[in-house]
Amino acid sequence: MMPLRVLAFDVFGTVVDWHGTIAKEIDALYPGVDGNAFALAWRAGYRPAMQRVMTGELGWTLIDDLHRMILDELLPRFGLGHLDEAARRRLNKVWHRLDPWPDAVDGLARLTSRFMVCSLSNGNLGLLADMAKHARLPWDCILSAEVFRKYKPDPATYLGVARVFDVPPAEVMLVAAHHDDLAAARACGLQTAYIERPLEFGAASMKDVSPHPDNHWHAKNIGHLADLLGC
Template sequence: MRDFSQIKVLAFDIFGTVVDWHSSIVQEIEIMNLAIDANQFALDWRVGYRPAMDKVLAGELPWTSIDDLHRMILDSLLIQYKIDRLSEAQIIHLNHVWHRLVPWQDSVKALEQLKEKYIICTLSNGNIRLLVDMARHAKLPWDYIFSAENFRAYKPSPKTYLGVAELLNIRPEQVMMVAAHHSDLEAARECGLHTAYIKRPLEFGSSRIKDVSPCVDNDLHATDLLDLVRLLDNSF
């Protein structure tokens, strides 16, 4: 059994790991009664996320917040889905659905328990205002909010993972990155962080069940965040 007594900070990916972005967006689309496939619209919106960030990383776009990238993708989707009856205010409200994402059922309780022993913080590509609004909406009890915006670099840039350790005045190996995405955790490990994988098979909805097979390189593989609490408690 591994000893994680040196861990001082748990840094959490947010979209898909702590909050259920897919069902939140589907519900928003259905409430707006747009007469489109809400499931596919949510998936299409999310699939544009990484390519948009890559344009920033490649220098094709200047530094751009996730709110603005989400709006760029949304504008394209409105054309693609032939949605032309929304006012500018309605489009802004829809774009800010990312500020109102609901947590997975286990998230808040688990974070409250983890907060008793660790500094818990976000490490998300979401911009600071988005993450603050989301925390208030979903009652996520963060000690601190770290965003790509702090470092002017998106994950998987080492600046993000190492930046958390530097700003909290600890060594990288005293941070555990918690995420539902193996690529995020791989980049964190390369920076010397410990890693915990969270299984979220329904991240993309029930029509697209996600492969949540374990990766042996991760320190922990948890069914959800409450299971992470148990695994960390049992490691001492």
């Protein structure tokens, strides 16, 4: 193995709890709406919307704007079509206010003592900066698909991390809770670490966190960010 220099973290679901935060906010603001169902439906629109950018149907579009497109389609389904522009803008910014998983802040802080630690998220830069401030995420550097104008799993995102830090891809490790993200990183020559987040979609939709058979030997299957200190 090459020496490990950079840890690049997926963010949504890996470092922060998008489902729990959104469900909690919906339950607080709109008691008659099922926060769990709303959070899941909003997230379900993410991949189709992003695919429209990746296929060229839409020009380059920030995740903030994709989230808003999905939200505007979603609100009438949940009886919230009456929300005015100010309420919609505030609700859309909930993605900027996502709470970290309990191990995330301490784990990242410990990892920065040994590695360069950055985000590698499809979230846009403003979103990720606001989130870092809210959740106290101690990134050494915030990297986003916006920097490369390509969304994961485009190789330009993974190889872009190595280019930013001027290291070979093999000296970068992607840390994520999603096997498809990790597989795309491995195809680009990155090392990979799998984080188990069984509650990513909520307690009512427990996630299968079994290791993927395609993980090669240097993939790490761990359950706490700080465990990466042993890698």
